[in-house]
Amino acid sequence: MSAFSAIGSGEQDEEIDRDAFTPGIEPQPTWCPGCGDFGVLKALKGAMPEVGRSPDETLLVTGIGCSGKLSSYFDSYGMHSIHGRSLPVARAAKLANPDLEVIAAGGDGDGYGIGGNHFMHTARENHDMTYIVFNNEIFGLTKGQTSPTSPKGHKSKTQPHGSAKDPVRPLSMSLSAGASYIARTAAVNPRQATEIITEAIEHDGFAHIDFLTQCPTWNKDAKQYVPYTDVQQSEDYDFDVTDRREAAEIMHETEDKLHEGEVLTGRFYVDENRHSYGQEKRSTGEMPEEPLAERYFDEDYEWERSYDLLDAHR
Amino acid sequence: MTGSELIWRIAGGSGDGIDSTSQNFTKALMRAGLHVFTHRHYPSRIRGGHTYVEVRAADHPVKSRGDGYDFLLALGDSFARNPQASGEAYYGNEEAKPLSENLDELREGGVIVYDEGLLDADEIEDFDERVEENDWHVYPLDLRGLAREHGREIMRNTAGVAATAALIGMETDPFEELMNDRMSGDILETNITVLEEAYEEVDSKDFSHDIEVPTGSHDEEQVLVNGSHGVAYGALDEGCRFIAGYPMTPWTDVFTTMSQHLPEFGGISEQVEDEIAAAALAIGASHAGVKAMSGSSGGGFALMSEPLGLAEMTETPLVLVEAMRAGPSTGMPTKPEQGDLEHVLYTSQGDSNRVVFAPGTVEECYEQSREAFRIAYEYQIPTIIAIDQKLAGELVSVPASVFDREPNPDLGSVLTEEEISEAAHHESGKYNRFQHDPENGVSPRTIPGQSGGRFLASGNEHTPQGHIEEDPDNRVAQVDRRTRKLEAIRDDLDGKETSQQTPYGPEDADHGILVWGSQQGTVEEAVDRLNDQGESVKSLGVSDLMPYPKEEVTEFLESVDECLVVEMNITAQFRGLTQKELGRFGEKMSSLLKYNGNPFEPAEVVEGFEIQINGGDEPPNAQVRIEPAAGD
Numbered sequence: 001m002s003a004f005s006a007i008g009s010g011e012q013d014e015e016i017d018r019d020a021f022t023p024g025i026e027p028q029p030t031w032c033p034g035c036g037d038f039g040v041l042k043a044l045k046g047a048m049p050e051v052g053r054s055p056d057e058t059l060l061v062t063g064i065g066c067s068g069k070l071s072s073y074f075d076s077y078g079m080h081s082i083h084g085r086s087l088p089v090a091r092a093a094k095l096a097n098p099d100l101e102v103i104a105a106g107g108d109g110d111g112y113g114i115g116g117n118h119f120m121h122t123a124r125e126n127h128d129m130t131y132i133v134f135n136n137e138i139f140g141l142t143k144g145q146t147s148p149t150s151p152k153g154h155k156s157k158t159q160p161h162g163s164a165k166d167p168v169r170p171l172s173m174s175l176s177a178g179a180s181y182i183a184r185t186a187a188v189n190p191r192q193a194t195e196i197i198t199e200a201i202e203h204d205g206f207a208h209i210d211f212l213t214q215c216p217t218w219n220k221d222a223k224q225y226v227p228y229t230d231v232q233q234s235e236d237y238d239f240d241v242t243d244r245r246e247a248a249e250i251m252h253e254t255e256d257k258l259h260e261g262e263v264l265t266g267r268f269y270v271d272e273n274r275h276s277y278g279q280e281k282r283s284t285g286e287m288p289e290e291p292l293a294e295r296y297f298d299e300d301y302e303w304e305r306s307y308d309l310l311d312a313h314r
Numbered sequence: 315m316t317g318s319e320l321i322w323r324i325a326g327g328s329g330d331g332i333d334s335t336s337q338n339f340t341k342a343l344m345r346a347g348l349h350v351f352t353h354r355h356y357p358s359r360i361r362g363g364h365t366y367v368e369v370r371a372a373d374h375p376v377k378s379r380g381d382g383y384d385f386l387l388a389l390g391d392s393f394a395r396n397p398q399a400s401g402e403a404y405y406g407n408e409e410a411k412p413l414s415e416n417l418d419e420l421r422e423g424g425v426i427v428y429d430e431g432l433l434d435a436d437e438i439e440d441f442d443e444r445v446e447e448n449d450w451h452v453y454p455l456d457l458r459g460l461a462r463e464h465g466r467e468i469m470r471n472t473a474g475v476a477a478t479a480a481l482i483g484m485e486t487d488p489f490e491e492l493m494n495d496r497m498s499g500d501i502l503e504t505n506i507t508v509l510e511e512a513y514e515e516v517d518s519k520d521f522s523h524d525i526e527v528p529t530g531s532h533d534e535e536q537v538l539v540n541g542s543h544g545v546a547y548g549a550l551d552e553g554c555r556f557i558a559g560y561p562m563t564p565w566t567d568v569f570t571t572m573s574q575h576l577p578e579f580g581g582i583s584e585q586v587e588d589e590i591a592a593a594a595l596a597i598g599a600s601h602a603g604v605k606a607m608s609g610s611s612g613g614g615f616a617l618m619s620e621p622l623g624l625a626e627m628t629e630t631p632l633v634l635v636e637a638m639r640a641g642p643s644t645g646m647p648t649k650p651e652q653g654d655l656e657h658v659l660y661t662s663q664g665d666s667n668r669v670v671f672a673p674g675t676v677e678e679c680y681e682q683s684r685e686a687f688r689i690a691y692e693y694q695i696p697t698i699i700a701i702d703q704k705l706a707g708e709l710v711s712v713p714a715s716v717f718d719r720e721p722n723p724d725l726g727s728v729l730t731e732e733e734i735s736e737a738a739h740h741e742s743g744k745y746n747r748f749q750h751d752p753e754n755g756v757s758p759r760t761i762p763g764q765s766g767g768r769f770l771a772s773g774n775e776h777t778p779q780g781h782i783e784e785d786p787d788n789r790v791a792q793v794d795r796r797t798r799k800l801e802a803i804r805d806d807l808d809g810k811e812t813s814q815q816t817p818y819g820p821e822d823a824d825h826g827i828l829v830w831g832s833q834q835g836t837v838e839e840a841v842d843r844l845n846d847q848g849e850s851v852k853s854l855g856v857s858d859l860m861p862y863p864k865e866e867v868t869e870f871l872e873s874v875d876e877c878l879v880v881e882m883n884i885t886a887q888f889r890g891l892t893q894k895e896l897g898r899f900g901e902k903m904s905s906l907l908k909y910n911g912n913p914f915e916p917a918e919v920v921e922g923f924e925i926q927i928n929g930g931d932e933p934p935n936a937q938v939r940i941e942p943a944a945g946d
Contacts, residue, residue, distance in 0.1 A: 004763030005731055024742035025781060059602070059762040064773075071770055072781050075744070077762035079601060080772035080782070081594070082624050088558075088591040092598030092606070093762065095582055096556060100602065100763050121587040281582070288580040292555055293603035293761060295580070296725045303721035304579045306547035310714055313537035314345075 036213025039187025084115025390432025548683025
């Protein structure tokens with residue numbers, strides 16, 4: 001019997017529904033009333049039964065901040081890690097056990113600011129995992145400071161004269177870094193959000209979702225992301241999601257328009273042909289075919305000894 | 315030359331093949347039955363600059379580089395030569411650096427072979443006077459010309475080794491054997507021709523020196539390894555199959571050794587974007603059920619401070635290596651120092667706990683690397699192996715049997731699915747991962763993917779299921795439990811058959827020397843010399859730094875009148891730790907400190923000890939400092 005019998009059990013288990021991912025444990029979410037983060041939780045819970053994964057075969061790694069609390073309100077194996085570091089924790093877990101469903105989540109400060117370097121490199125490596133960034137254009141839990149996605153001119157206690165910086169362009173960053181699935185959705189669009197998270201989890205490669213979450217407490221000036229346009233549903237937007245150049249163009253347009261008050265959501269880039277990092281690493285012989293984590297439970301496995309390496313030293 | 319030993323120094327520029335040539339020479343000596351100990355001195359640059367490697371070979375076990383040396387092979391720096399100009403070697407304005415830089419430590423009666431094709435002794439003002447004064451025997455040889463004549467210029471190292479062999483009475487066979495192992499085809503043949511021709515040419519001359527290679531035979535088979543090999547092989551034998559890192563001298567040696575072998579062992583090595591990521595990856599892999607490690611040197615380790623706290627709070631086993639070099643900041647990248655002790659002991663947020671080992675020899679590197687994994691996984695706590703540039707890079711001969719141990723892939727306190735089904739769960743179905751009251755503080759963990767074992771590992775203070783909780787009763791229970799682990803680990807280590815501390819010298823000695831980490835062997839040689847000259851002294855090499863071996867060190871300090879604490883830093887960090895942990899002995903301990911970028915030599919410890927006992931306060935030389943005991 002496998003040491004990880006929860007893995008793969010989901011598909012057969014018809015009992016899996018969104019309630020299976022509710023911890024049934026205090027505390028209930030401490031997010032503010034009207035917070036967009038509820039939308040992420042709801043969409044994620046809705047997606048899991050769709051992909052047929054159970055709580056015990058799922059690992060959710062979060063960073064710090066309001067978004068970081070997602071792992072408290074979503075029942076699975078979890079790690080509530082440190083600010084900006086959810087990706088390196090998550091991608092190692094995926095390498096250690098590729099059969100696990102690994103999802104990472106963080107906020108816009110967490111993902112595009114303090115963890116920006118990790119974001120770039122995880123996308124570049126194209127790890128087979130899903131990364132949800134709660135983008136509310138503000139620091140929430142530290143009480144309303146300017147974030148990397150805050151619009152230019154945004155005033156806060158740390159930038160009282162208004163931010164002199166242009167906001168980051170998360171979708172364009174993601175594309176140039178190498179993510180193979182890039183989408184933007186919004187808490188105000190629960191059906192699309194669930195669909196996109198489902199697709200992202202099923203995607204074999206690094207799937208980045210820029211998830212627009214309104215912050216009713218600290219970002220009253222921010223667009224509340226309504227009305228939004230779903231680029232896949234709209235006749236005004238006709239582009240090929242598998243074409244890098246077209247994707248780059250529409251992403252630029254999307255990012256410009258967000259600050260002009262027009263919200264575009266949907267899938268912007270999907271590359272099904274690029275191999276995930278795990279696949280690449282296995283093909284160069286730098287990673288075993290079988291999940292490494294299984295080996296520690298296999299009593300018949302013969303462990304190599306360093307003694308066999310000594311010939312070079314004699 | 316003292317007794318039956320020889321210290322040979324090869325000097326030249328970085329990139330000149332000094333390292334590989336010296337390794338071959340060392341191996342040949344080891345194969346000939348001698349004990350060997352090497353010392354590497356190199357600048358932080360790729361090509362040029364002054365570099366040397368010293369090889370000490372003896373018929374008895376050697377524990378340090380020794381003092382001074384007997385034989386200099388001075389090569390020129392070919393890579394720095396400007397082919398457009400004169401074709402001669404140059405080091406900026408210091409053309410004869412491999413000669414001039416090395417003369418101070420050459421012993422009386424010593425031998426100098428220099429490549430007259432590249433170096434000119436006339437350029438050193440007082441060369442002839444010094445040669446006469448010290449009774450040195452000088453053999454200028456056109457090594458470059460020899461190499462050119464019989465093969466290729468780059469093979470002048472081979473010619474130099476051949477000349478050395480001829481001059482000290484070694485055969486060429488062991489070198490040919492080594493070349494056969496590593497080369498083939500034309501390269502092999504040409505090298506052998508150069509070797510033989512150079513040997514014959516030198517051998518046909520008359521020598522007046524009396525330096526020759528000692529003879530010896532080992533009781534058991536030896537291997538040539540350094541502390542980095544020790545740490546890496548210990549990790550592999552303990553079932554470590556995941557490493558994440560970022561290159562930084564001198565940690566890189568451990569990292570590359572692991573990276574070289576992990577794929578063939580079915581493991582994974584990841585070179586990542588920075589050290590924060592590296593430690594976080596090791597935590598992620600460990601959380602997912604794989605034995606994992608990371609590491610760095612001072613500056614990179616500073617970045618790991620935050621993930622170190624995460625590992626402690628989430629009780630995720632983690633092994634980190636800190637290969638120290640001189641600081642602060644980037645300091646001196648290629649020079650050893652023991653200045654990061656307090657950094658490894660106390661870095662990271664809050665009242666955090668970790669276990670710190672500081673092996674003193676290559677054997678201890680292997681042993682304590684294994685121990686670091688055992689403790690980390692058994693007790694779910696971060697462990698740190700603190701070594702330094704000296705221990706990490708010095709190749710020494712060690713009995714192969716040191717590494718002859720069975721693997722231990724045991725994940726420690728992890729439940730099987732069967733055990734999970736019987737273990738306590740919250741009514742919601744979540745596993746009680748962080749229970750309040752296990753006796754030794756260790757609450758067993760589950761691995762993602764195991765049925766019924768889900769929990770949250772939160773870096774925030776948390777409930778038994780891992781959910782964020784600031785309730786004062788829960789907080790106290792969790793902090794107490796995590797802290798309790800250190801007492802349990804101390805009991806565990808104390809209960810072992812063999813102590814990790816290394817006592818040396820007569821048990822009833824009047825005086826003591828306390829030492830930690832890489833200076834242990836040097837101090838032991840000093841202890842021998844001091845006792846030979848009528849002093850009464852013993853030493854204790856301390857390798858457990860946290861939890862501190864209070865009983866053993868107390869016993870040691872109580873048994874001596876005075877104690878010298880030897881360490882490579884200016885602030886006497888280890889002495890401070892000892893006083894803090896034991897709460898006394900301030901009046902008994904004085905310090906011998908060195909922080910010039912070079913490790914202690916036994917003679918400096920001998921002199922430092924004599925000064926301390928005789929009540930002086932003048933250090934043995936300008937490079938060493940004495941910090942008197944409290945009240946002195």
